[in-house]
Amino acid sequence: MTAEEKDQYFRVALCSSLVLFGFDGEELKVLVYKKLNEPFKEALILPGKYILPHLSNDQAIHELLTEKIAYDEHQTYIEQLKAFTKVFRNPMGRVVNVAYYALVKLTPQLEERVESQGGFWFPYDRVPDLAFDHNEIIHYAKERVKRRVKRRPVGFNLLPEEFTIAQLQSLYEKALDRELDKRNFRKKIFNSNLIIETGNTTSPKQHRKVSKLYKFDEEKYEKLSLKGYDFLF
Amino acid sequence: MTAEEKDQYFRVALCSSLVLFGFDGEELKVLVYKKLNEPFKEALILPGKYILPHLSNDQAIHELLTEKIAYDEHQTYIEQLKAFTKVFRNPMGRVVNVAYYALVKLTPQLEERVESQGGFWFPYDRVPDLAFDHNEIIHYAKERVKRRVKRRPVGFNLLPEEFTIAQLQSLYEKALDRELDKRNFRKKIFNSNLIIETGNTTSPKQHRKVSKLYKFDEEKYEKLSLKGYDFLF
DNA sequence: GCAAAAGTGTTCACACTACACCCATGG
DNA sequence: CCATGGGTGTAGTGTGAACACTTTTGC
Numbered sequence: 321m322t323a324e325e326k327d328q329y330f331r332v333a334l335c336s337s338l339v340l341f342g343f344d345g346e347e348l349k350v351l352v353y354k355k356l357n358e359p360f361k362e363a364l365i366l367p368g369k370y371i372l373p374h375l376s377n378d379q380a381i382h383e384l385l386t387e388k389i390a391y392d393e394h395q396t397y398i399e400q401l402k403a404f405t406k407v408f409r410n411p412m413g414r415v416v417n418v419a420y421y422a423l424v425k426l427t428p429q430l431e432e433r434v435e436s437q438g439g440f441w442f443p444y445d446r447v448p449d450l451a452f453d454h455n456e457i458i459h460y461a462k463e464r465v466k467r468r469v470k471r472r473p474v475g476f477n478l479l480p481e482e483f484t485i486a487q488l489q490s491l492y493e494k495a496l497d498r499e500l501d502k503r504n505f506r507k508k509i510f511n512s513n514l515i516i517e518t519g520n521t522t523s524p525k526q527h528r529k530v531s532k533l534y535k536f537d538e539e540k541y542e543k544l545s546l547k548g549y550d551f552l553f
Numbered sequence: 554m555t556a557e558e559k560d561q562y563f564r565v566a567l568c569s570s571l572v573l574f575g576f577d578g579e580e581l582k583v584l585v586y587k588k589l590n591e592p593f594k595e596a597l598i599l600p601g602k603y604i605l606p607h608l609s610n611d612q613a614i615h616e617l618l619t620e621k622i623a624y625d626e627h628q629t630y631i632e633q634l635k636a637f638t639k640v641f642r643n644p645m646g647r648v649v650n651v652a653y654y655a656l657v658k659l660t661p662q663l664e665e666r667v668e669s670q671g672g673f674w675f676p677y678d679r680v681p682d683l684a685f686d687h688n689e690i691i692h693y694a695k696e697r698v699k700r701r702v703k704r705r706p707v708g709f710n711l712l713p714e715e716f717t718i719a720q721l722q723s724l725y726e727k728a729l730d731r732e733l734d735k736r737n738f739r740k741k742i743f744n745s746n747l748i749i750e751t752g753n754t755t756s757p758k759q760h761r762k763v764s765k766l767y768k769f770d771e772e773k774y775e776k777l778s779l780k781g782y783d784f785l786f
Numbered sequence: 787g788c789a790a791a792a793g794t795g796t797t798c799a800c801a802c803t804a805c806a807c808c809c810a811t812g813g
Numbered sequence: 814c815c816a817t818g819g820g821t822g823t824a825g826t827g828t829g830a831a832c833a834c835t836t837t838t839g840c
Contacts, residue, residue, distance in 0.1 A: 321590075321603070321645065326566075330646055331606045333562040334638075357554075370554070373564045373647035377638045403636035403651045405567075405610045412554065413563055414606035416649060418636045486792075503794070504830065511828095528790050529837045719819075736821070737803070744801090761811045761817045785801090792836075802827080809820080 333415045336377045337368035337454065338384050339401070339461035341444070342426035343478035345487050348444040348494040349426065350458060351388070351434065355451060359411045363451035364440070366458070368417070381420050388439065389430060397423040397477040399468075401461055409453055417453075421461040423477040444494055469495045470553040473514060473541065482518050482533040485509065492553070508553075514541055566648045569610045570601035570687065571617050572634070572694035574677070575659035576711035578720050581677040581727040582659065583691060584621070584667065588684060592644045596684035597673070599691070601650070614653050621672065622663060630656040630710040632701075634694055642686055650686075654694040656710040677727060702728045703786040706747060706774065715751050715766040718742065725786070741786075747774055 321329070340351040352364045367388055369380045381398060385391040404417040424430075431441060442448065447458055468474050475491050489505045509515060516537050521530040554562070573584040585597045600621055602613045614631060618624040634652040642648060657663075664674060675681065680691055701707050708724050722738045742748060749770050754763040 326645065328605060329566040329603050330564050332565045332567045332649075333559075334565045334647075334649060370562050372561060374640060376640050377636075400635055402633055403610075403649070405651055407607060407609050412559065414567075416565075416567060416636075416651070418638055418649070484792090501830070501832085502792090503832085506793080507795095508829090524838065527792085528839055529792050531792055717819090734804075735819090736805085739820080740822095741802090757811065760819080761813090762809075762819050763811085764819055787840105789840085790838090794833105794835085796832090798829105798831085800827105800829085803825085805823095807821090809818105811817090811819105813814105813816085 331414070333410075333413060334371040334373070334377070335368055335415055335417050336371060336380050336384075337366040337417055337419045337457055338381055339366060339419065339421040339458055340385075340388070340424065341421065341461075341465060341478070342424050342431070342441065343491055343494075344426040344428070344431065345480070345483075346490060348478075348491065349441040350444060350447055352440050352442060352447070352450060352454075353438055354440075360451035364448060364454075365451045366419075366454045367439075370415075377418050377420075381422075385422065388437070389424065389434060391422075391424060395425065395477060397474050399464075401457070401464060404453055404457060406453065417457070419457045419461070421464065423465075423474060425478060425480055427480075445497070465495055466497070473512075473536070476536040479536075482520060482535050484522060484531045484533060486531065488515075488534075496553070513537070514544075564647070566643075566646060567604040567606070567610070568601055568648055568650050569604060569613050569617075570599040570650055570652045570690055571614055572599060572652065572654040572691055573618075573621070573657065574654065574694075574698060574711070575657050575664070575674065576724055576727070577659040577661070577664065578713070578716075579723060581711075581724065582674040583677060583680055585673050585675060585680070585683060585687075586671055587673070593684035597681060597687075598684045599652075599687045600672075603648075610651050610653075614655075618655065621670070622657065622667060624655075624657060628658065628710060630707050632697075634690065634697060637686055637690060639686065650690070652690045652694070654697065656698075656707055658711060658713055660713075678730070698728055699730070706745075706769070709769040712769075715753060715768050717755060717764045717766060719764065721748075721767075729786070746770070747777075 342349050342351065351367060353367055355361055355363050355365050367384055369384055371377060371380045385396065398420060401419040401421055404419055407414060409415060409417065449455060469492065475488065478491055479487060485506055488509065489500055489502065493500055514537050515534045518533045518535050520533040522533065524530050575582050575584065584600060586600055588594055588596050588598050600617055602617055604610060604613045618629065631653060634654055637650040637652055640647060642650065682688060702725065708721065711724055712720060718739055721742065722733055726733055747770050748767040751766045751768050753766040755766065757763050
C-alpha cells in the first residue's frame with residue numbers, strides 16, 4: 321500500500337457502545353443517557369465513547385464502566401456483541417461501532433447514583449426510541465443475552481451475593497421473556513448442583529413468608545466450565 | 554466534536570477478512586492465500602480487503618466472494634463473526650478487522666479454479682500458522698459454525714443440491730468434530746421432516762451399493778424459521 | 787381469617803443413547 | 814466370495830411439561 325493509498329483508507333473513526341443490563345431483583349433494565357451535543361442533541365442513546373486510534377476498545381469499555389458505575393471487574397460479565405458498520409450510521413463520517421454488553425447487579429444505591437448523573441434505566445421490554453442505530457444494538461444484545469442465559473449461568477452476575485429462588489426465577493423469566501413453572505424451575509436449578517444454601521433467610525418484612533437464601537457455587541462451576549459444560553436451559 | 558478532534562479520531566482503517574468454509578462431500582475445508590506484498594509477504598492469510606470509508610463491509614465481502622469464487626448469493630450463508638480490534642494487529646496502523654464467515658458447496662471445478670488463482674484449501678482441523686491474528690479468527694469461526702450447525706440447518710448450504718444421508722452425516726461429524734451413530738442420525742434427520750427424497754440415486758460406480766439422494770425442503774424450513782424454530786442437534 | 791408468597795411430587799410424552807445384522811454390488 | 818458401504822429397529826434412560834395443594838405470616 322502506497323502512502324497515498326494509506327491516506328485514503330485511514331479515515332474511519334471507531335467507537336464502542338455499551339448495552340448495560342442491570343437486575344434489581346425484580347426487573348431487568350437497560351441504561352441509556354440523553355445526548356448533550358450535536359448531532360442528535362437531546363436524543364436518548366446508549367453510553368459509548370469514540371476511540372482514539374492508539375487505544376483499545378476493551379480499555380474504552382472498561383473506562384465507560386468505571387465512569388458510569390464504578391464497577392467491580394470480577395462481578396461484571398462483559399462480551400463483545402458485534403460491529404455495527406453501516407456506512408451512514410453517523411452523520412460525521414464513517415464510524416464503526418464495536419458494541420459490547422455487560423451484566424451487573426443493580427442496587428438501589430447504584431440505580432440512584434447513575435440517575436443523578438443523567439442516566440435512565442428502562443425496563444428491558446420497554447426501551448424507547450434511541451438515536452443512531454442504537455435500538456438495533458439493544459435488540460441484538462437482548463437476543464444474545466437470551467442465548468447466553470440458556471447456556472452459561474451468567475444470570476449469577478446479575479443477582480446479589482445471596483438470592484432467593486424466586487429472584488433467580490424472575491430473572492430467567494425476564495431474560496428469556498416467558499413464564500416458567502415454579503416446580504420445574506426449582507428441580508432444574510437444584511439438579512444442576514450449582515447453588516448452595518447459605519443458611520440465611522430473607523427477613524419476614526419483605527414478604528409474608530420468609531424464604532431461604534442461596535449463593536452460587538463458583539468453585540463447582542469453574543470445574544464444570546473446564547469440561548465445556550453447558551448449563552442447558 | 555471540533556474539527557481538530559475529528560482529525561484525531563478519523564484515522565483508523567477498516568478491513569474485513571473472510572473465513573470461507575467449503576465442503577466437498579467428504580472434507581470440510583478452509584480457504585487461505587499467500588500474501589503477495591509487505592507486511593508479512595509470503596505468509597498465509599485469510600482472504601480479505603481493506604475498505605474505503607464510503608464502502609460497506611457487506612459489499613466488500615460480496616466483492617471478495619465474487620472475485621474468489623464467483624459465488625451464488627442464494628446458496629451461500631454469510632454472517633458477521635465479530636470485530637477483531639487489537640491495537641497492534643497490523644503494523645501499518647490501527648486496523649479494525651470485521652471478520653465474516655461463509656459456507657459454500659465445494660465442487661472439484663471450484664476447488665481447482667481457486668487453487669489456480671493462488672488459493673489453498675486446508676482441512677478444517679489442520680490449518681497452518683497464518684499471519685496477523687488470522688488463526689484466532691479461524692478458531693473463532695469454527696466455534697461459531699459448531700453452534701450454528703446445531704441450531705440451524707446451515708449445513709445444507711454446504712452440500713450439493715442432492716445429497717446422500719451419508720454425506721450429510723459426514724458433514725455434521727466434521728463440523729461438530731465428533732462421531733455420530735448412523736441409525737440415530739437418520740432418525741433425527743427424518744423426524745425433522747426437512748429433507749425429501751428426490752427419487753434419484755447415486756450411480757453404482759461411486760460405491761458398491763447405490764444410495765438414495767435427498768434434497769432440502771426449503772419451503773418447510775422457511776415456515777418453521779418464522780416461528781423461531783431450532784433445528785436441535 | 788384472608789391475602790400473598792414459599793415450598794413441594796407425580797405422571798406422561800418425547801428425545802437421546804447404545805447397540806448388530808442383512809443387503810446389494812463391483813471387483 | 815468377499816470387501817465395502819447402505820440401510821434398518823428396539824429397549825432403556827433421562828429430561829421437559831403439565832398440574833394443585835399446604836404452609837407461614839403480616840395485615
